[in-house]
Amino acid sequence: MFDHIHHVAIIASDYARSKAFYTGVLGLPVIAEAYRAERDSWKLDLKLGDAQIELFSFPDPPARVSRPEACGLRHLALSVADLDAAVAHLTAHGVACEAVRVDEYTGRRFTFFADPDGLPLELYER
Incomplete structure (x- = not known):
């Protein structure tokens, strides 16, 4: 029934900086990029093996605890x-x-x- 991960979604605080990191530093190929005016949000689909990373921008996203030992992902x-x-x-x-x-x-x-x-x-x- 569930056989693989399709994508992981990431919201960036600075879209241009994160796009440069994931494409330039990590070298992930771009599948598609779109601006969604109704959300004032960019969405960048990046190829990672058989899966994807979806990189988003949103105006003023709230901070999230991201330490490896925090509850959650x-x-x-x-x-x-x-x-x-x-x-x-x-x-x-x-x-x-x-x-x-x-x-x-x-x-x-x-x-x-x-x-x-x-x-x-x-x-x-x-």
Whole structure:
């Protein structure tokens, strides 16, 4: 019945800054972009494997607790083939990453970083 994630929706406080981060730094391809005048909102659909990230802008969105240990959605994890290369890429773009850790159950390496609004993102090595 439920077989995969279709999309994850993110509301950005600064649409241009977040668009540059997700397309330029993370390199996600744009599927579509539209301005919705009735909502004074941009919507950007980005390809992420078989799923999508929907990036929205809204006037004056309220702040949300985004720490990984806060109640609710914990973080968005991105799968990478080479964690060291991905961390080096982010670092070269001025994005700070936490120290690399090893998942005690799978033996896989991972780290966390944040998008421009502080949304916790994880890199998980395949």
